[in-house]
Amino acid sequence: MPAALRVFFLFALGYFVSYVYRGVNLGFAPYLTHELGMSAADLGLLTSLYFLGFAGAQLPVGILLDRFGSRRVTAVLILVAATGSVVFGMATSKSGLMLGRLLIGIGLAACLGAAFKALAQWFDFKRLPLLNGLTMAIGGLGGVAMGSPLLWLLSLTDWRSICFGLAGFSALVALGIWFGVPKSREVAHEADFKSQLLGSWHVLKSPVFWKVAAFSSMTQGVFYAMQSLWMAPYLRDVSGLAPAQVGSVISVLGVAMMAGSVGFGFLARSLERHGISVRLFSGFGMLLFMLIQGLIMAQVAVPLWLLWAAYGLVGGCGILSYAVLVEHFPIQLIGRVNTSLTLLIFVLIFLCQLAVGSVLSLWPATDGHYPAVAHLVAWGILLGLQVMTAVWYFFPKRKVISLAVYG
Template sequence: MLFKLFLPFAFGYFLSFLYRVVNVAIAPDLVQEFGLNANQMGLVSSAYLLTFALCQLPLGLLLDRYESRKVSAALLLIAALGSLVFASADSAVGLLIGRGLIGIGVSACLMAAFTAYANLLPSEKLPLVNGLQLMAGGLGVISASTPVQWFLTWGDWRLLFQGMAVASVLASVLVYSLVPKYEISSNGQGLKQQLAELWQVVKSPSFYQMAPISVATQGVFGAFVGLWSGYWLRDYLALSNTESAQIILTMAVSMTAGFVVLGWLAASLQRFGVNAYVVSVSGMLVYMLSQWVIINEWSQWHHLWWGLSGFFGTSGVLMYAYLSQSVPKDLVGRTNTSLNLCVFVVAFLCQWGLGIVINLWPADAMGVYPQTAYATAWFWALGLQVLALMWFVYNAIFSKLR
């Protein structure tokens, strides 16, 4: 069963992440062809994140009422449509619409998998299996670096998105035909009751105390992996496209390893009474440290620090497993999608917001912004994470005092 359950969802999530981060590689082509500035490029790229986020709450309700395979398979067809719209765009508006449709289409790739796993597998296996699922996303990031750069040497970005549309249709067929069925326990509930239970999830201490730090780090990580890492490497560090792709590849490989290793570590430590959130928060602290080193240029070992950033930038996703284990199974879908909604809203705001901040400085004749613009934007993003950390520490201390 695990083979039929995991592989289709993993392939769908691979495509989801490839769609999310492929703009890192094709951004120079889009800027040249459509004359986009940093603000516009950030908005076009983050349209995926906005529509993805808006889908999360209704998606949670759907996943708790219908089988994951049905929901995910139907939405993947919308992703295929969006990919075709993006590939045929002749203006920034067309790019925006295409990215928005793609965001809707892949919005269930991770949450549908997590919900199916929670309903079909023992709870103690969730951190590891969730980590393997996320590893498939890491492979999508890897594919968006050097492999996509190689593809672009003989094809163009339009052909790339046409191929991804075909792959999305294939993923839809595989998810619907191979994923095992499971019983839905909330079929008899009305929408009003489901929404009431959703509110109970969001206002529970385990959610509002743990979610902000996970949301902040995942949101910033998503913004940089999805777009701004390439700008930083090419413009701030003045590296070539090949050198930038190699560092992004290092980050992507580290990210893939982080999903698996940290998931395995969290599952292993649970046997000794250590909750997944302990591993998660510890990893997020290392992620913040790596950002501080990169921003301040304390080290020229770019592969090392970007690799650490990629590895520990995945730490926030362990909160999904922790929160899934803290609620009844019929609330898992809404719990995961509530957290995912917050993550992608912040990722959207960061990806677009960083572009707005960078655009406050004038670009030179080559369209390159000054180093101060990028450093200021990243300091702003790091400050958001520090505030979330302070919230977590405050609640941890306050809960003990009570």
């Protein structure tokens, strides 16, 4: 297999593992609620600990990626995630589950940033929107697997056995990355730790970074908070779907997200040749995503699967921001740029997921079900926050001074 193709496939597989872990509690939730008596707030906290661990590790991971390269950092950390999966599967208390979930998030913290960094080193930057989209699409297969396939597995075995199986699969992926990714283009910067921290600080204080990242991270925070946990209760409580129907809609969304990741990445660069920038294209895609959320909440007379397919199709438009930012920062900082944006996205996923659970818990539950108004209030708050960041994104920007280079 050509080296560049091998790099793409192995890092995309790593992101697939990350995506599976991200959404596995969609299927586990009823069992966790039954066995451990978890409330919506408990479940929201437990599931969001993945995102908290993921986010908390981003800045050190960015430094490690720029210092040691994507191959070594990703392979070692995925083994941490495998350990977390074992801890989660063996847990008999909420604290054990939370520890396992946190370790999983930390262990998978490098998967997305490492993939984008490796692709930036092996391919021309004009191909990155398409390649990043393809990576997201392969990861999106994990979202498809969290629908009907996961329900099928749970009919054959229990959630603990699935956790152990995921741990074994994760270990195999880690070995594949360690031994299968070529070393020839791995860039290791020897700058001291203080200089590397200054580089991370330079990214985080950049007006360019925040103007691009705020809208993107808010829309992605809402998208993944819903996809990884709360869309199933929403479909059950607001739309009145049975469990099998919920699983089908989740899988449809996953397939649509894969198509959108590839299609919009290709379309973005095609339109750029006609004068429409990737930044502008991404922004209008995120506006369309907000509109679709409003249509879902309004329960318009459109087939439900079609609305959620549209939600998945445009939900990943914000990911184009990674390619936008690559053009504004030097290659020495790309690892830290990617992980800084990922940090912001996953902090917001954590907060959105936790917030929805907290809002739902303000209403009394009946056999684990919450009234429709509770879901609509929670999602309405998230939509309002997206509107605020959209205004900033499209507000005329000031001239930005060129960036200095840090280790």
